[in-house]
Amino acid sequence: MPKQVRVRFAPSPTGYLHVGGARTALFNWLFARHHGGKFILRIEDTDFARSSREMVEGILEGLRWLGLTWDEGPYFQSQRLEHYRSFAGRLLEKGMAYRCFCKMDESAERKNGYRDEAAGDAALHECARLNAEDSGRRAAAGEAFAIRFKIPPEKTFFRDHVFGRIEVENKILEDFVLIRSDGIPTYHLVVVADDVDMGITHVIRGADHISNTPKQVLLYRAAGEPLPEFAHLPLILGPDKQRLSKRHGATSVMAYAQTGYLPDAFFNFLALLGWSPGDDREILTRRELTELFSLKGVGKADAVFGLEKLDWFNSQYLRNASAGTLKELALKELEAAGIGDSGPESLDAKLELLKGRIRKLSDFSTVFRAFFSDDFEYDPDACKKFLKDPKLKEWIPALYALYLAAGEFTLESAEAILRGLAERQGIKAGLLINAVRVGLTGQGVAPGLFDIMQVLGRQRTLARLERLGGYLNRTISN
């Protein structure tokens, strides 16, 4: 038990950090923090053609956004090529691997052959039969070769913290390539070589790696190394239960950052996707999550990535955000939307008003745009609902005149004036209130009308009332 926990997140930089990868990283991070261990970041970039520096940056950016700090790394496999070659070299010497002189396309053909022949001996690669002298001679003569691992007979099994015992017949495993003919090592080799080198104690990764695991177990055995513990995480699916992909919308974590989700909310949401603390709690801080996290709470069934609940988490976090952070976030959002010059003097008051109804940061520049900019549209639905009474054409200018003439413009006076007008006209105040709301905010959904007036100020309120009057004149014919 005294052995320190060491886990790693090992993405390949062939794409951005997607939600599945983020969840894997998150669980590793939680596990490491829970046990006071180390969380190591390793970049699996041995596929030179598809890897790029940009993708590495993108992945780091995503991890940082989520607050998944790493203790070691990032290590780059492209810089550790010698380690892998010597690892493979040792297996070659021990006769546990062999040189394969097949051309690449030849092995592709043979591959197809295997499938038709219902496995069996066909899986025995012919290069495995080459004797050591011939093999050595051809290599010395400069003939290109790959190094394949020789799958031993019998069965292989391993214990998984979430799936239990998994066993396979070795004959379904084919002699896989360790080192490509260009000298670059492949996945299975680099993973185990590095996990051994880096002292990884727990391999926590996606369930799509379950079927790779037996091959890796064999590699550990061949190298005479003890097995790490394994925990495979159920996959994250799209709403149609298919593997999550771009078809389902954003899969990149940073896309969520840009849409206005709070990292804490995203973190909390992701933590509960495939894992449960065992009770009914849902809103949990990182600290609580860290304390509660355990592999035992990880479920086996794949989980659907559902946006509604994410939105709910986000609104919860937004609601509880301190005035300071909310302000900072709002400013950033407004700036990104190109809204910046509309009376930030009352920003605090506006945010206080909006706080409880925001679901995403992007709401600042969309549904609540009118609070920060004079450049906004009337929502068609709101117009249909609240601007249909023809008499509004008279009432709104009348209200405008009253506000213009009034000596003061306070919350109380503004309300008293409006209600007075309604009373004299023998109509319900709500009729005016709702219409004015559309005029001031463009929406049928907003905080209390008189609060809005205060926050907008007399000038803007009057200007918008004027604009509303114009709109009514144009749309209501009599």
Added chain:
RNA sequence: GUCCCCAUCGUCUAGACGGCCUAGGACACCGCGCUUUCAAUGCGGCAACACGGGUUCGAAUCCCGUUGGGGACGCCA
């Protein structure tokens, strides 16, 4: 095709030892209350153990099968 895995409300899930489950919570949805709209909030509602066999006094929980879904079968990771 072959191998591996999974299966509780539409979604995320609770459900250690089978009885406390006429299956709990949350999101979403639908009512009602509040209200100046919406949101928030309060209350209430709808809604699931995939199916079929066993084992057992008793199964969502154990076993087998079926169906459905997912994953893996690269000189990708």
